[in-house]
Amino acid sequence: MISRMRSLCFLAVSLFVAAAAFGQDKPFHVLAFYSTHVEKDHVDFAMQAIPFFEAMAKRDNFEFKATSNWDDLNPIALKQYQVVVWLDEFPSTASQRIAFQNYMEQGGAWLGFHIAGWMDSRETWPWFADFLGTVFYGNSWPPLPATLNIDDPSHPTVQGLPTSLLSPANEWYSWKPDPRQNPDIKVLMTLAPSNYPLGFKDTLAGGDIPVTWINKKYKMLYTNMGHGDKIFADPKQNRFFENALLWLGGRRS
Numbered sequence: 463m464i465s466r467m468r469s470l471c472f473l474a475v476s477l478f479v480a481a482a483a484f485g486q487d488k489p490f491h492v493l494a495f496y497s498t499h500v501e502k503d504h505v506d507f508a509m510q511a512i513p514f515f516e517a518m519a520k521r522d523n524f525e526f527k528a529t530s531n532w533d534d535l536n537p538i539a540l541k542q543y544q545v546v547v548w549l550d551e552f553p554s555t556a557s558q559r560i561a562f563q564n565y566m567e568q569g570g571a572w573l574g575f576h577i578a579g580w581m582d583s584r585e586t587w588p589w590f591a592d593f594l595g596t597v598f599y600g601n602s603w604p605p606l607p608a609t610l611n612i613d614d615p616s617h618p619t620v621q622g623l624p625t626s627l628l629s630p631a632n633e634w635y636s637w638k639p640d641p642r643q644n645p646d647i648k649v650l651m652t653l654a655p656s657n658y659p660l661g662f663k664d665t666l667a668g669g670d671i672p673v674t675w676i677n678k679k680y681k682m683l684y685t686n687m688g689h690g691d692k693i694f695a696d697p698k699q700n701r702f703f704e705n706a707l708l709w710l711g712g713r714r715s
């Protein structure tokens with residue numbers, strides 16, 4: 463009887479361990495795209511982002527691979543990955559765009575940094591404009607730190623963060639229309655009114671300028687941070703980047 467109880471206990475513990483491993487630590491696979499022939503500040507960001515996420519992958523038990531070959535944005539390669547990251551660049555060919563669209567519509571996840579959300583006009587790629595929920599409108603210059611307000615402190619990606627944080631020097635974008643007006647978009651961080659006017663050569667004068675949001679129709683998160691070599695200088699913001707990727711990988715809900 464005792465040995466039977468022991469084996470039942472063993473079985474229960476094994477099942478618990480297996481369930482915990484499945485729910486918490488099941489490795490997921492991330493493919494990050496970057497480019498080396500773009501604006502230097504964007505290359506600098508990518509060169510810091512890659513080791514940041516590699517270290518995180520070791521800590522949090524997932525696989526992280528980075529490539530500058532955007533033709534890996536194809537249906538066969540993407541099958542192996544649960545999350546795609548764009549480190550300051552975007553696809554340039556029709557087949558790369560279609561592969562990404564299909565990947566997202568079939569349940570893939572995306573984390574986009576800074577110029578990953580840039581387009582010269584909606585007509586360039588209308589699907590992406592709907593996916594992002596808006597189109598680039600303007601920017602600040604030179605790069606400056608800015609205070610960000612957290613819109614919903616209960617969201618898994620901002621848990622553990624204060625309700626506002628000073629984000630390191632970045633080039634900040636504005637958007638048209640305001641993504642907050644789109645019912646599919648949930649804004650997570652917004653430039654605080656105290657920042658305005660933001661910039662000297664190019665100025666964001668004021669208004670509602672979200673910097674981080676999700677489109678509830680997809681597993682996606684866009685964040686405007688990503689210009690230059692200061693982005694990873696703030697531990698609180700780094701925690702957000704880590705939360706965001708874990709959330710997209712299914713580890714936070």
Ligand code: ZN
Nearest residue numbers: 576577633689
């Ligand atoms: Zn930039």
